[in-house]
Amino acid sequence: EVQLVESGGGLVQPGGSLRLSCAASGFTFSSYSMNWVRQAPGKGLEWVSYISSSSSTIYYADSVKGRFTISRDNAKNSLYLQMNSLRDEDTAVYYCARDYYDSSSLPTPFQHWGQGTLVIVSS
Amino acid sequence: DIQMTQSPSSLSASVGDRVTITCQASQDISNYLNWYQQKPGKAPKLLIYDASNLETGVPSRFSGSGSGTDFTFTISSLQPEDIATYYCQQYDNLPPGFGGGTKVEIK
Numbered sequence: 001e002v003q004l005v006e007s008g009g010g011l012v013q014p015g016g017s018l019r020l021s022c023a024a025s026g027f028t029f030s031s032y033s034m035n036w037v038r039q040a041p042g043k044g045l046e047w048v049s050y051i052s053s054s055s056s057t058i059y060y061a062d063s064v065k066g067r068f069t070i071s072r073d074n075a076k077n078s079l080y081l082q083m084n085s086l087r088d089e090d091t092a093v094y095y096c097a098r099d100y101y102d103s104s105s106l107p108t109p110f111q112h113w114g115q116g117t118l119v120i121v122s123s
Numbered sequence: 124d125i126q127m128t129q130s131p132s133s134l135s136a137s138v139g140d141r142v143t144i145t146c147q148a149s150q151d152i153s154n155y156l157n158w159y160q161q162k163p164g165k166a167p168k169l170l171i172y173d174a175s176n177l178e179t180g181v182p183s184r185f186s187g188s189g190s191g192t193d194f195t196f197t198i199s200s201l202q203p204e205d206i207a208t209y210y211c212q213q214y215d216n217l218p219p220g221f222g223g224g225t226k227v228e229i230k
Binding site: 095107110111113114115 | 161165166167168169178214218220222223224
């Protein structure tokens with residue numbers, strides 16, 4: 001069974017930093033691209049970032065470019081999101097999501113999702 | 124960015140009703156269109172991918188159709204467990220954007 005478990009969320013002041021993690025199991029992590037998707041309270045879904053299986057291709061939403069960094073450790077079956085210079089509008093539940101197709105170089109349908117981790121940016 | 128316009132934003136229907144949600148893309152996205160279901164407090168769940176393909180394990184009362192710019196998602200017979208918000212999503216171009224969502228309630 002595919003499992004994705006996020007951690008690392010919490011309360012942080014504006015301008016602060018936070019590192020999210022996503023632990024994957026139940027599939028060959030090194031074969032699949034991964035994504036971060038967020039959802040502000042009471043709002044819709046927003047794609048945040050993508051990383052290919054080998055980390056060779058990375059994309060970001062304009063809203064986080066230059067502030068967030070996605071990475072992965074295939075030996076540890078883990079995905080990360082380093083979030084710097086956090087703003088109030090970054091407050092959201094952050095989900096990691098696995099692509100549908102393996103060996104992709106662009107985001108594909110998000111077939112599996114974690115339960116999410118809540119990030120609150122507030123003074 | 125490609126804009127995804129979903130309608131209606133909410134609807135109320137009776138158990139057993141046929142429910143239809145539409146999603147319009149601001150440009151041609153071929154069939155690179157997915158539908159997700161999100162229940163309150165839960166993560167989204169993929170129901171339909173590539174416009175019309177039913178994800179494994181998803182009940183056959185859910186279906187999708189369309190190509191180009193206009194897409195339709197249908198629940199053939201609404202069940203109480205279908206209460207949720209439904210989102211369309213395109214992945215033809217970056218960023219892979221979502222529609223605004225349709226909240227489905229029981230009348």
